[in-house]
Amino acid sequence: MYEDDTILSRGKYKFTALCRVPPEYxxxxxxxKNKANPELYEYIEKNLSRIKARAIGELEIPELHLVCKKIVYSSEKVAKAELKRIxxxxxxxxxxxxxxYCEVCGCFHLTSKPQS
Known part of the structure; x- marks a missing residue:
């Protein structure tokens, strides 16, 4: 289930936390009724009143708390492409x-440490 701090992994607002995506979008x-991403659609449906309130300025965008201070990659494929580039x-x-894969933030990171 998506939450406000879920980072989108595809689409126009890729790598953006849901709370930072323009409510109009x-x-x-x-x-x-765009259900190309069912989890996103479900998030919108369950948070519709809050999203509408953000759109008209009645509700402020919540502060985003990042768990990891490391560079995050949305998928293993993206992380491996960056690894290759580096x-x-x-x-x-x-x-x-x-x-x-980081179990703390749910994203991927790169490391110079060998696998133990």
Whole structure:
């Protein structure tokens, strides 16, 4: 189930927390009955009154609390593509060698530590 702090992994507002997505965009998806992303549609349906209140300025956008201070990647595929890009660069910094799923934030990160 999506929440305000859920990061979208696709679409126009990819990598944006739901609470930061313009309410007009969400209301438009709902009006068009766009169910391409069923979880997003369910979030809109369950939070419709709050989204409408945000759209007219009656409700402030909630503060977003990030759990991890690391760079997050929405999927393993995206993390591996970034890993490939970094390994092809020439630099003197530690180079990440793998991606991993973070159970704290629910996203993927890169690390230079070998898998134990």
């Amino acid at each position: 969400l209301l438009n998806l709902y009006a068009k 390994t092809e660069m020439k630099n003197d910094h530690k180079i990440p060698i793998r991606s991993y």
